[in-house]
Amino acid sequence: MVEASLQLAGALGPVTDAAQRLAGDLNANSDARFVADQCMKLVFPERADDDRFREAMLCSSFEKIDAMWRIIGGHDELEMTTPLGAFAFAETAAEIGITLPEFEQVYRVGAGLVWLCWYRHALERAAMHDVPVADLIGAPTLLIHAYIDRVFAPVYERYDAARTEHMGNSDHRQQSILRQVLAGTKAMGEAETEQALGVSLDGEHIAFVIRGDRRVDPTELAVRIKRSCGISDTLVYRHDSAPVVWLSSPGRFKPTQLRRVREALERAGAQIAMGEPSAGLAGLGATGRDAMEASRLQQKLGTEATPLLSFADVRLESLFLSEPERARRFVQDELGPLDSADARMRRLRDTALVWLTAGSHVSAATQLGVHEHTVRNRVAQIEELLGRPLAGRRTELLVALRLKRILDDDAPRVAATGSPRA
Template structure:
């Protein structure tokens, strides 16, 4: 075994003395078989990485260091971070490392043959170097994947923070560098905008996927505000669809930078209404504008509805019929015949129910039409029946 190690060290010295040619041939092999790197004009980085990694491997072979102890060179680690910035995918880099490792093994076998062609220990010497490189490759591929992921996550976080800063600036002022902000965001501000704000209810939901499902047009601008909230803008229209586990507020479609801001403000208002449903809900501002105005203080809103509807808040079928009757009566301007037509009831039945309602409320309906209509609207939008007493 000592003789094999001596031979391994001598072959590694031979290759080490010719490191510039070895590294250049290694880089050429990778460039030919991994054209993505050639297309990105990364030949210089590739050559430096090949040289640094080859030196690490050969020095370990010379010193008798086991492959399990050999890690990526500092230069290679730095270049991996650069490749992430250039948008080179992990599978491309992994493929390049494999091609480089196989080329190194071929060079190793040739060097063993050139120096020890007639020696009986030539085969075990070639085998030792080949196994060394394979073991090293498996180790560094795992290390590289870890570094690649860490760098990708760091860049993603930094990009998200820069984009959030740009959007905050757009929402609060009229920046002079709109063109550069548009370029960083990848989003045009001159067109029409419909803003959406999504927030998790607490369950594990991919907010970005939920946002893409809501917008019917191109992929929207998505800005993570925090771990549970996502701000979005798109050209609209947004689907009025259920998104389980998510509260969604939707603004109106509005033009220009002012519309970008106004629609976001509306989406934030609508979100406040959606958040009153524990299971998640989608609230469009055109449907809940009045409710959003009234629930700046949800506790006060509940007190208002309770004071206005009282016994009509019960979750019984009878209370539901009374609320439906009162709603129809108010929507047609207080005409019991028209309310009956809308409900499919005789007008006398409507009058009888209205009398029952006035008895339950202990006051006439007419003087408090606006109050009752608003209370019914809030009752429906806020799901207040879940708080209501059972009759």
């Protein structure tokens, strides 16, 4: 394939002087960052917080793009390049459980993005210097593909060797399977998955995600909960920034078990987000994804979120936020003047949320830590701004207030003890 690309590049003629000058003027750093960021977004969105993987991809992208620009510029030869950064990326990908289809996909996507970078640069140069676009596109395009073709074979061999070595380790295999479970992809049947994970998939599972400044060992926490709460099996997916832990039961969890689990998690001293109990292999993935979504919203809520947050507490927000623009419009329509960033409107929104949740001036005053008369005054101000009784569109207003907390990028509001934080 490399030879065919080179022959076709030759048939299109040599790289023009204009194309060589363009290649010499380009900044491989900025192009590499664009390619790496887009690959993370398009192929590995769930690894957005994995700094190690992102850095490996960035280094590999820079090495390849710098080599391609130098080859097009006439400073290097295609046959003399050795992709050391790509080898390191392949080993990292194999180590953390990136599947073969994903590995192949990131190379296909990356190839398209590299060409897009060159095409944009060519259009800009053609417009600024009155150079025919054809002089900048032909041979360089084929050289880009020839380089990628040449690099992929040895890089794939390095990935395959590393993957074989790591997959020989049962723990690594388990991590790879759990990653696929979270992604909703199935690389093997249920029986094989059950054997590899060592849990009964017919039972019920509940997952939680650990975050926070305090370092909590997920395996140790899982073992403690297993012993104290009568849990039969545990699994840990060691995502760098937010480990996912599953607790499994052969049958349904008992209410007393779930209560003890919550108590143990509250004592852990970390930010923890829980999924909902769910059964089977599909349930293993569903509760894990619920926990990850709850954790994402917990981070957005900041100080307004409780240290232990259940997906059930933010299920409504998650549903609405699947279409952020429609959610923002809904909030604007329902809140009207209350949808403002100033401190007074923020305070009134907090009061409205507490009042609607608590159901009375007395309870709201207790939760907000203010006098009952203050709550009455604030409610009157809110009703004047809305032009209707506070309970007039109770459900819609409550939903809008809850969504506002997450859609807002304002500084975190003060949340009184017992107030309806998520």
